[in-house]
């Protein structure tokens with residue numbers, strides 16, 4: 001991942017005149033949120049009113065969700081955002097086609113794998129009806145889902161992914177029923193399987209070929225495209241496929257060319273280059289006798305997670321209009337030049353459709369102390385030389401000499417450790433050396449925070465002084481991409497934005513895994529090591545919102561430490577406020593046990609056996625045994641996350 005120049009933006013640092021606007025800028029809320037989110041004058045994060053409804057205050061919503069018996073963590077899905085994203089994305093294609101006088105049509109298909117949950121697919125089909133929203137599937141299971149869910153006869157089903165005979169026959173049966181269902185050949189051998197099955201079922205298949213473009217995407221998923229990509233046919237295989245289809249008099253079945261250069265394509269140039277190559281192949285294939293009617297440009301439309309509008313991995317250097325315009329223009333120019341009719345353009349946008357509408361709300365359970373409050377300890381009279389030296393370095397710090405001071409302090413600390421290991425330094429003196437070292441570092445940190453540039457060798461200081469905020473969630477269940485590919489998500493406190501966040505934090509989840517931390521955060525020009533947060537107030541909840549988590553996270557999440565699915569609430573705005581349309585209870589301990597083949601009955605039977613043994617040893621009374629059984633039984637019904645309501 002390319003790193004941008006480390007330059008600091010100065011914020012209003014004076015505690016007394018810190019404003020909500022300072023927080024909005026600090027957290028980049030207006031930049032990454034596509035204008036959806038902001039904060040009110042009390043410092044609460046709100047969702048701006050959608051579709052004529054009212055603003056939604058997240059704190060109030062969370063309070064109400066809690067009153068309904070749902071503890072945090074809770075995933076909030078905002079239906080209005082989903083509906084608007086469908087309108088914006090499909091509208092961008094539709095409007096650009098009208099503007100360019102494009103003669104073909106636009107058909108979106110939603111790639112089920114991006115978030116397969118029933119309510120999301122139902123919402124997408126309902127709200128995408130005006131654009132004839134179809135579905136893309138990549139496996140037999142997804143195919144069955146797509147077939148069952150299709151309602152609009154003008155919508156398409158695109159069958160991607162590796163296929164066996166069962167997959168192909170199921171799709172062809174749907175074709176027999178009149179579905180517009182395309183079987184896209186991902187590897188060469190699938191073509192003969194499709195032709196054989198179609199012959200046996202006496203059905204004319206709609207065949208697509210996935211092209212292996214030489215052009216690669218740009219971003220974390222760029223290996224999905226290019227010569228070495230896992231899927232698709234090389235140009236020689238495309239030519240061979242055409243001759244097979246001609247020989248079998250089935251060339252009229254070849255209707256579609258498809259490509260996908262990867263998800264989260266950050267650079268518009270990658271898209272326009274891929275489109276140029278695809279447009280050329282499209283017209284060449286047409287000239288070879290395949291009267292193609294559809295071009296499928298795959299997914300890849302990126303989400304600007306950090307709001308920087310750059311080609312950085314968490315961003316995108318283009319907007320929706322530019323994306324649609326590049327695609328339509330490239331196809332149109334290629335077709336017009338070779339007098340090929342404009343095809344229907346299919347896009348398989350997933351991430352950009354669903355990412356924005358989900359927010360994970362987590363509560364901070366506690367914080368761990370950092371070196372922030374370390375003070376200079378009393379120094380004994382006959383202390384060791386190294387302690388005296390360290391104290392001199394501290395006294396000699398004048399601000400400007402921060403780099404020299406830092407190097408000296410590091411060297412002395414190293415020497416101290418060496419002397420300690422050789423038993424030339426007592427444990428007490430070692431502790432004094434360490435404490436003075438941290439005081440020096442903190443003073444240096446306070447000084448360099450005011451500078452415009454931080455020298456490379458001092459970059460880690462901020463991280464060393466970070467306070468760890470322990471949050472009630474599992475990174476592996478709710479943000480797997482942060483763990484797996486270091487994907488960044490905007491994270492902000494949902495309240496107190498009228499206060500200056502005086503702590504620098506890293507976040508730790510509640511799994512017993514040292515990887516369960518978030519120590520990389522979005523920034524305008526770089527990746528931040530720490531997140532500015534507020535100190536916890538006694539007896540008061542502190543809630544964080546993790547935004548733009550609607551794509552991939554829910555379904556890729558796993559059961560590490562047996563933390564299961566979180567509660568989910570579906571919210572929409574109305575003139576009178578917001579409405580909780582649906583709520584889906586998160587997994588209980590019994591549910592996650594079932595994944596690993598432990599039934600409630602089996603666990604209870606085993607526990608009863610342990611109780612009998614304890615009774616026999618007289619370790620517990622009969623009364624205890626009844627209570628223990630009840631607690632175990634009740635425990636199986638509880639949410640897998642921490643219950644922050646009990647001390």
Ligand SMILES: Cc1ncc(COP(=O)(O)O)c(C=O)c1O
Pocket residue numbers: 111114136160224260262263264265298299300301348349350351352551
């Ligand atoms: C074939 C195919 N189509 C569509 C998508 C969805 O891509 P995105 O979520 O970036 O829009 C993917 C995901 O990588 C894919 O593999």
